Structures are given as structure tokens and as C-alpha cells.
Amino acid sequence: MATKTAFLLLLSAQFLAGFSVTLPIYPSQTLPLNDLFNNQAATSEGTGSTADFDGAGGAYDGQSLPTGPWKYDGLTFDLPSAWGNGNDNVLADGQVLQLQDPTFAHELHFLYAGDGTGSPVLSVFTLNFADNSSYEVNLYAKNWWVWANVNRAAIMTPFHFETTGKNLNGTNIFQWSTSVPSESPLASITFPPQATSNRMHVFGLSLTPSINDTSGGPSLTVRRARFTTRWEDINGVRAQAVEVTLANMLPGLTLSPNTSIASRHTVELVGTGIQTISPGVVNRLVPADQARIDVMVTGSTANGSAVVQIRDASGNVVATSEEFPTSPLVENYTPNADSLTMHETPSWWNAAKYGIFIHWGVYSTPAWSPPNQYAEWYDWQIRQPPDSSNPTWVHHLNTYGKDVIYDDFIPDFTASKFNASAWVDLFDQAGAKYFVLVSKHHDGFALFDTGNTTNRNSVQLGPKRDLVAELLQTAKTEKPDLHRGTYYSLPEWFNPDFAKYGFSSWPGGLAHNAYNVSPELEPYTGRIDIDDYLEDLQLPQMVDLAVKYDIEIMWCDVGGPNKTLDFAATFYNHAMDQGRQVTINDRCGFLPDFDTPEYATFGSIQTAKWESSEGMDPFSYGLNTATNASQYKNGSTIVQTLVDIVSKNGNFLLDIGPTAEGEIIAPMMNNLLDAGSWLKYAGDCVYDTEYWFLGSQDPNPQANTEPARFTTTPTTFCIVAFSQPVDGKVTISKRLPVMDGDDIVLLRPDGPTTPLAWNIDQESGTLSIEVSESDVTAVEYAWAFEVRYQIG
Numbered sequence: 001m002a003t004k005t006a007f008l009l010l011l012s013a014q015f016l017a018g019f020s021v022t023l024p025i026y027p028s029q030t031l032p033l034n035d036l037f038n039n040q041a042a043t044s045e046g047t048g049s050t051a052d053f054d055g056a057g058g059a060y061d062g063q064s065l066p067t068g069p070w071k072y073d074g075l076t077f078d079l080p081s082a083w084g085n086g087n088d089n090v091l092a093d094g095q096v097l098q099l100q101d102p103t104f105a106h107e108l109h110f111l112y113a114g115d116g117t118g119s120p121v122l123s124v125f126t127l128n129f130a131d132n133s134s135y136e137v138n139l140y141a142k143n144w145w146v147w148a149n150v151n152r153a154a155i156m157t158p159f160h161f162e163t164t165g166k167n168l169n170g171t172n173i174f175q176w177s178t179s180v181p182s183e184s185p186l187a188s189i190t191f192p193p194q195a196t197s198n199r200m201h202v203f204g205l206s207l208t209p210s211i212n213d214t215s216g217g218p219s220l221t222v223r224r225a226r227f228t229t230r231w232e233d234i235n236g237v238r239a240q241a242v243e244v245t246l247a248n249m250l251p252g253l254t255l256s257p258n259t260s261i262a263s264r265h266t267v268e269l270v271g272t273g274i275q276t277i278s279p280g281v282v283n284r285l286v287p288a289d290q291a292r293i294d295v296m297v298t299g300s301t302a303n304g305s306a307v308v309q310i311r312d313a314s315g316n317v318v319a320t321s322e323e324f325p326t327s328p329l330v331e332n333y334t335p336n337a338d339s340l341t342m343h344e345t346p347s348w349w350n351a352a353k354y355g356i357f358i359h360w361g362v363y364s365t366p367a368w369s370p371p372n373q374y375a376e377w378y379d380w381q382i383r384q385p386p387d388s389s390n391p392t393w394v395h396h397l398n399t400y401g402k403d404v405i406y407d408d409f410i411p412d413f414t415a416s417k418f419n420a421s422a423w424v425d426l427f428d429q430a431g432a433k434y435f436v437l438v439s440k441h442h443d444g445f446a447l448f449d450t451g452n453t454t455n456r457n458s459v460q461l462g463p464k465r466d467l468v469a470e471l472l473q474t475a476k477t478e479k480p481d482l483h484r485g486t487y488y489s490l491p492e493w494f495n496p497d498f499a500k501y502g503f504s505s506w507p508g509g510l511a512h513n514a515y516n517v518s519p520e521l522e523p524y525t526g527r528i529d530i531d532d533y534l535e536d537l538q539l540p541q542m543v544d545l546a547v548k549y550d551i552e553i554m555w556c557d558v559g560g561p562n563k564t565l566d567f568a569a570t571f572y573n574h575a576m577d578q579g580r581q582v583t584i585n586d587r588c589g590f591l592p593d594f595d596t597p598e599y600a601t602f603g604s605i606q607t608a609k610w611e612s613s614e615g616m617d618p619f620s621y622g623l624n625t626a627t628n629a630s631q632y633k634n635g636s637t638i639v640q641t642l643v644d645i646v647s648k649n650g651n652f653l654l655d656i657g658p659t660a661e662g663e664i665i666a667p668m669m670n671n672l673l674d675a676g677s678w679l680k681y682a683g684d685c686v687y688d689t690e691y692w693f694l695g696s697q698d699p700n701p702q703a704n705t706e707p708a709r710f711t712t713t714p715t716t717f718c719i720v721a722f723s724q725p726v727d728g729k730v731t732i733s734k735r736l737p738v739m740d741g742d743d744i745v746l747l748r749p750d751g752p753t754t755p756l757a758w759n760i761d762q763e764s765g766t767l768s769i770e771v772s773e774s775d776v777t778a779v780e781y782a783w784a785f786e787v788r789y790q791i792g
């Protein structure tokens with residue numbers, strides 16, 4: 001122990017003096033859970049065992065799970081040395097885990113799974129500190145398996161057991177980490193109460209302690225150095241992004257320039273063959289904080305290793321990390337899971353934050369649903385059930401009569417007023433950086449040229465125009481910085497060729513008339529004979545969107561039967577050949593680049609990339625004429641939703657529903673423009689920002705105010721207040737990375753204010769900013785205060 005302390009003292013002294021030191025490895029300590037184990041998740045011999053993970057006799061296959069101690073992402077977790085021999089996890093039920101020694105903690109790591117099958121469910125853990133304060137941690141319990149789709153997870157197994165036999169949906173255990181307030185030692189952790197469904201199970205917990213090094217200087221480690229699939233063209237060289245995460249391990253109380261990185265430091269990679277083309281920059285790293293920094297390199301190999309080197313403002317190397325494994329930039333993907341799993345969202349998508357989703361199709365003709373249903377589901381809802389208890393069935397009968405079938409709406413889907421230039425102009429004015437147009441919804445009607453796969457499209461029928469081509473081409477020529485994506489439904493409700501693959505609400509097979517009018521089976525207008533839905537329709541259509549239409553985002557829907565391995569390899573390689581980077585979401589039936597909560601969001605930082613989508617309508621993507629436009633999301637809701645999501649590492653895809661003629665109605669347009677006007681002056685606190693490791697928002701907001709959200713850039717820290725500041729003051733009761741000499745300005749429509757007066761209460765860490773009434777009232781929707789670091 002004595003030697004270790006001496007060693008740490010030496011490191012810091014040298015750091016200050018400008019000598020290079022070798023940084024310690026990022027530490028983690030397993031927290032023993034055995035005393036709390038109360039559930040057996042895994043079986044070694046299949047069904048009929050004692051394992052019952054989900055309360056319905058379901059179990060993990062013990063043979064597919066790794067044994068402990070287990071290393072993941074540089075962390076250590078305890079796992080059983082053999083699975084299937086007894087309890088192996090904590091089914092959360094309000095238990096309290098006492099730490100043997102209360103410890104200042106930097107980060108807490110969970111290995112967990114929910115035991116339901118739907119969307120992630122909020123599960124709140126409480127951290128209790130020695131000073132009797134507490135802090136709530138919002139863990140979203142991703143479920144062990146997800147129907148029709150594939151989750152990306154720390155531990156992925158090919159199936160699980162049900163009482164009736166194997167279920168072949170991929171089954172997982174997830175890892176998630178959170179920063180821990182470190183102003184007082186962590187004493188205990190209270191588990192959430194037991195839920196009635198989607199129960200939370202914890203397989204392992206691991207703690208990264210703070211390092212209380214009192215000798216002065218920051219206490220740095222490299223959390224990880226990750227060789228990514230992202231790249232950038234730098235002077236004709238394709239440079240790979242290495243994401244380096246630096247941590248300052250000191251506890252939070254010690255914040256001062258002396259304990260922080262408070263001047264410009266650069267970050268490089270050093271290893272055989274590796275050349276740093278463009279170093280990363282870190283200007284500020286306070287105690288307890290982490291910063292993610294892209295270093296652009298060439299020459300990394302599959303079996304090499306490299307160290308991270310940090311230089312101070314004078315160019316002296318002040319610190320060198322342990323070795324990290326390298327992996328080369330992938331320039332050619334092969335259609336197999338190992339290759340495609342490596343892919344991740346491109347830097348442009350990470351920086352873009354805000355996109356416009358467009359649900360437009362034959363359903364835009366009836367444009368109707370009751371308040372709690374999606375209008376684009378009209379063709380399905382009319383039959384659920386086909387009787388007078390169903391508002392859609394009644395509406396259709398009253399409005400069109402029983403002789404009108406869904407395909408009769410095709411000629412009225414005219415797009416007669418569709419002006420692609422006007423649309424892309426609007427998206428641009430709205431502040432969006434990308435858009436995603438529905439290219440084919442579950443009704444199977446495509447808005448593009450589907451070649452010899454089907455004539456059920458807008459080129460042969462309805463408008464007789466290639467609507468996807470018009471919008472994408474126009475965007476490409478008129479708004480080259482606006483990124484282009486398409487939504488694509490993998491299944492079709494009533495396509496007879498899908499019947500062999502049908503499932504759940506996508507059975508395939510012709511629709512039965514809802515009013516007993518003959519013929520009983522409705523036609524599937526435009527269908528042509530093909531052998532196989534996946535080979536002859538789904539895959540060629542998706543490949544055409546990738547190759548002929550040059551999309552940058554493939555936003556699949558539903559998942560299920562798919563040829564996505566083939567598609568994704570073609571998509572990625574075609575883009576790579578053209579020097580572009582593209583992405584797919586999590587509904588392609590295959591491993592995703594990003595998750596997509598729908599009319600839902602996360603209440604905490606998710607380190608894996610995600611994108612939340614919602615309609616302008618309270619509950620519809622397609623235009624719903626039954627909704628009063630006064631209920632649409634207004635400028636304030638759009639801005640605050642966007643900032644909230646961005647503060648938690650997500651993107652916001654806001655949906656609009658144009659009319660059958662192709663117009664974006666005035667209330668939707670105006671609300672988009674309202675949000676766009678704010679983004680014009682406050683966008684620096686949104687675009688190209690990062691989440692802040694120590695939290696997305698003020699944990700103790702003033703009474704009756706919505707907590708302010710935080711975002712960061714290498715040179716700034718943003719505090720975006722959602723409540724209008726009162727009494728000429730904004731206060732944030734959390735220690736922020738703000739130091740003497742920094743300027744704080746409010747972003748106003750006519751430009752940032754001059755620096756505002758501010759101060760920090762040394763005892764509590766509370767920041768107060770003084771702001772005049774005239775500044776406050778000049779701003780609408782959200783008040784973006786930008787801290788501009790004084791960079792030494």
C-alpha cells in the first residue's frame with residue numbers, strides 16, 4: 001500500500017513538472033453479489049431444470065455464457081465458474097448492497113438483463129453516500145431477447161429455453177455504466193423494487209474507485225482507446241478515428257485548475273506503423289470527469305498495439321498510456337456477422353443530432369385515425385376488428401362507404417403539389433441535418449421505381465412519379481449538406497408473397513374485405529409474379545435504394561425475415577467506394593448501428609448511440625386530420641425534446657405527415673420553423689456536441705423549474721435552461737467544469753450576449769449566472785448559456 005501511494009505521488013509530481021509518466025490502467029473492482037443472489041437464470045441441461053429467469057420457466061443456455069472472472073471493455077466482472085448450478089443473479093427486489101468500505105467512486109458498471117420481451121423499461125437504483133445524500137441512477141432494462149429483432153449486447157447467445165423447447169431469438173446480457181457523484185464516499189446501493197413485468201436482473205456489478213491523489217495535478221487514466229470504423233478524408237488520406245476516452249480519477253470535491261487539465265493538450269497514438277494524421281485536443285478535464293476525443297490515424301493493423309500519448313501546450317509529452325489493441329479501418333465489409341457487427345454510426349450522424357422523418361404514402365389520402373393509433377396503419381386498423389366497435393371501420397363506412405377498398409385510395413394519392421425544393425428548403429430552415437423519407441410502408445406501396453420486383457409503386461400508379469428520386473436528387477444538388485435516408489418496411493401486411501414469412505401483425509396474404517363485400521379477398525394492386533419475397537423483392541428493393549438512390553441512412557422497420565447481411569455489406573461497400581459513410585438502424589433484423597425508441601425516450605445517458613422518433617402529432621406519424629393542429633408539438637416542445645435527447649447521447653428524428661397532394665400543412669411547417677429559428681442562434685449547444693459524463697441535467701433544480709440540460713464541446717460547456725430564468729439569475733446546483741477566467745454568454749437571436757457575471761459557491765459548488773430581463777425575454781423556448789473556456 002505504501003509503495004502504491006508513493007508511486008502515485010511521483011506520477012503527479014512529474015505530470016506537473018512536464019515529465020512523461022506512464023498512466024495507470026483504468027481500474028475496476030467487482031462488488032460481490034453472491035449474498036444477494038435469489039434467482040437462477042441459466043441452465044446447463046435445457047428445459048426441466050431449476051432455472052427460471054423470467055417467471056415463466058425460461059432460461060439462458062449456460063453453455064453459451066462466458067464464465068468468470070470475465071473481462072469486457074477493460075472492466076472485470078464476477079460470473080459463475082460454471083453456469084447451471086444454482087442462483088446466478090439478483091432479481092431486483094429493493095435489496096441493499098452495503099459496500100464493505102465506503103469508497104469515493106468514479107464509475108459504476110452493471111451487467112444486467114430485463115426478463116420481458118418489449119422495449120427497455122426504467123429501473124431506478126439509488127446510490128447512498130456516507131454524508132447521507134443519495135443519487136438516483138436510471139438504468140433502462142433492455143430485455144434479454146427482443147422479438148423480430150437483434151440487440152447489440154455485451155453477451156450474445158443464439159437462443160434461450162422456454163418450457164416448450166428452444167426459442168431461437170438471440171438472447172443477451174447487457175452492460176451499462178454510469179458516472180457516480182464523488183463528493184462523498186459511496187456507502188451502499190439500493191436495488192429497484194420488483195416490477196410485475198420486465199423485471200430487472202443483475203448478474204454483476206463492478207466499481208471504478210476514484211483515486212485520491214493529493215499531490216497536485218489531475219490523476220489521469222485512459223478509460224479506453226477504441227479503433228473505430230469511422231474515418232475522415234484528410235488531404236486525400238483516409239484517416240481512421242480512434243476514440244480515446246480520458247478520465248480524471250480525482251474525486252469531484254477537489255475541482256481547481258491545479259487538479260484539472262485546464263490548458264490545450266493534444267492526444268496522439270503511437271505504435272508500429274501507426275501515424276497520427278490529426279491529433280485529438282482536450283482543453284478541459286476536471287476531477288471525476290471523462291472526455292472522449294477523436295484521434296485521426298493511419299496504419300493500424302489487426303494484431304498490433306498502440307499507446308496513447310498526451311502532450312501539453314508546449315508540445316512536451318506529459319503522459320503515456322498502457323498499450324491498447326489496434327484494429328485496422330474496415331474498407332471492405334463481407335456479408336457475415338463478424339465483419340458487419342464492427343460497423344458503427346458515422347461521425348456526421350453523431351454530429352447531426354436532428355432529422356426530419358416523413359410518413360407519406362397512400363395512407364395520406366384517408367389521413368385518419370382515432371387519437372391513440374397511427375394514421376399510417378389505416379389499412380390494418382380498418383379490420384381490427386371489422387365491426388362497429390372499431391372507430392376506423394366506422395369512419396371509413398361513414399366517409400367512403402363499404403364499396404371503397406384501400407387500394408381505391410391509390411389514384412387520390414396524387415402528389416400534385418409536391419415540390420421537392422420547397423421541402424428541402426424547409427428542412428434546412430428547420431435546422432435539420434438529415435431526413436428519412438418513407439420509401440415503402442407496411443401497405444407495400446413504394447414511392448420509388450421498384451423495377452421488376454413489383455409495380456405497386458408511385459412510378460406506375462398514383463402520381464406516376466419517382467418521389468424518392470425527386471426528393472433525394474433535389475437534396476443532393478440543392479442542399480448537399482443535408483443527409484438523405486429512407487425508411488423501409490421489411491414485411492408487408494397483405495402481400496401474398498409474404499404469407500410464407502408472415503408473423504404477428506404482418507401475416508402476409510391478401511386482405512379480407514372488412515365489409516363482407518365481394519370479392520372477399522382484396523386485390524394487391526401492382527403485384528407481379530415473383531418466386532420469393534426476400535430474394536426477389538425485399539433484398540433487390542433495399543439494394544436499389546442503396547446503390548441507385550445513394551441513400552445514407554437505411555431506416556428499416558419491424559425486422560423479422562431478412563437478407564440484411566447481404567444488404568448491409570453491399571450498402572457499406574458501395575458507400576465506401578464513393579467515399580461516403582452510411583448507417584442502418586436496429587430494425588433490419590440484424591445488428592444495428594443505433595437503437596430507435598418510438599414515441600419514447602431514455603431518461604439517462606445511453607453510451608450506445610440511439611435516436612428517438614416521434615410525430616409532430618401527439619400520436620401519429622402519417623397525417624391525421626382528426627387531430628387538432630393546436631395539439632402538434634410547438635417550437636418549445638421540439639427544442640426541449642431535442643436538447644433533452646442530445647444531452648443523453650441521442651438524435652431526434654421528428655416526423656411530419658404531408659398531404660396526399662404533397663403539401664406540408666402550415667401548422668407543421670410553422671412549428672418546424674419556430675424550432676429552426678432557435679437552432680439558428682443556439683445550435684452551437686446542439687450540433688456536434690457530446691454528452692457530459694457527469695450527468696445530462698441539474699440533479700437538484702430550483703423549485704418549480706424544469707432541470708437544465710448539459711452538453712459539451714472541446715472548447716465550451718452548455719447549460720440549456722428549460723424554464724425562463726427569474727429574478728435575473730440562473731443557478732445550477734452541481735459542480736460544473738467552470739473555472740475562473742471562463743466567459744459565460746447567453747445565445748440570443750442577435751448574437752451572444754457580452755460575458756455575464758457569474759460565481760461559484762466554493763462550499764456547495766453551486767453556479768449562479770446573472771442575466772438581465774431584456775436578455776431573458778429576447779429568447780424563446782430554451783435559454784442556452786455557453787461557457788467558453790479560457791484556454792491557457
Ligand SMILES: *[C@@H]1O[C@H](CO)[C@@H](O)[C@H](O)[C@H]1NC(C)=O
Nearest residue numbers: 128129130131132133184187
Ligand atoms: C447520517 O444519518 C445517520 C442516521 O440518521 C446519522 O447517524 C449520521 O450522523 C448521519 N451522517 C451524516 C454525515 O450526516
Ligand SMILES: *[C@@H]1O[C@H](CO)[C@@H](O)[C@H](O)[C@H]1NC(C)=O
Nearest residue numbers: 146147148166167168169503
Ligand atoms: C421468436 O419468438 C417468437 C415469439 O415467441 C416466436 O414466435 C418465434 O418463433 C421466435 N423466432 C425464432 C427464430 O425462434
Ligand SMILES: *[C@@H]1O[C@H](CO)[C@@H](O)[C@H](O)[C@H]1NC(C)=O
Nearest residue numbers: 104183212213214251253254
Ligand atoms: C484524500 O486524502 C487526503 C490525505 O490523505 C485526505 O485528507 C482527504 O480527506 C482525502 N479526500 C478524499 C476526497 O478522499
Ligand SMILES: *[C@@H]1O[C@H](CO)[C@@H](O)[C@H](O)[C@H]1NC(C)=O
Nearest residue numbers: 216217254255256257258259
Ligand atoms: C495551485 O497551485 C499553485 C502553485 O503550486 C498554488 O499557489 C495554488 O494555491 C494552487 N491553487 C489551488 C486552488 O490549489
Ligand SMILES: *[C@@H]1O[C@H](CO)[C@@H](O)[C@H](O)[C@H]1NC(C)=O
Nearest residue numbers: 299300301302303304327328
Ligand atoms: C499481423 O497482421 C498482418 C496483417 O494485418 C500480417 O501481415 C502479419 O504477419 C501479422 N503479424 C503477426 C505477428 O501475426
Ligand SMILES: *[C@@H]1O[C@H](CO)[C@@H](O)[C@H](O)[C@H]1NC(C)=O
Nearest residue numbers: 418419420421422423425426
Ligand atoms: C418550388 O419551391 C421552390 C422553393 O421554395 C420555389 O422557388 C419554386 O418556385 C417552387 N416551384 C413551383 C413549381 O412551385
Ligand SMILES: *[C@@H]1O[C@H](CO)[C@@H](O)[C@H](O)[C@H]1NC(C)=O
Nearest residue numbers: 451452453529530531536537
Ligand atoms: C429482375 O431483373 C434482375 C436484373 O435484370 C434479374 O437478375 C432478376 O432475376 C429479375 N427478377 C425477376 C423476379 O424477374
Ligand SMILES: *[C@@H]1O[C@H](CO)[C@@H](O)[C@H](O)[C@H]1NC(C)=O
Nearest residue numbers: 148149150559560561562589
Ligand atoms: C434476419 O435474417 C437472418 C439470416 O437469415 C436470420 O438469422 C435472422 O434471424 C433474421 N432476423 C430476424 C429478426 O428474423
Ligand SMILES: *[C@@H]1O[C@H](CO)[C@@H](O)[C@H](O)[C@H]1NC(C)=O
Nearest residue numbers: 625626627628629630631632
Ligand atoms: C382546436 O383547438 C383550438 C385551441 O385549443 C380550439 O380553439 C379549436 O376550437 C379546436 N378546433 C377543433 C376543430 O376542435
Ligand SMILES: *[C@@H]1O[C@H](CO)[C@@H](O)[C@H](O)[C@H]1NC(C)=O
Nearest residue numbers: 631632633634635636637638
Ligand atoms: C407548447 O406546448 C406545450 C406542451 O403542449 C405547452 O405546455 C406550451 O404552453 C406550448 N407553448 C406555447 C408557446 O404555446
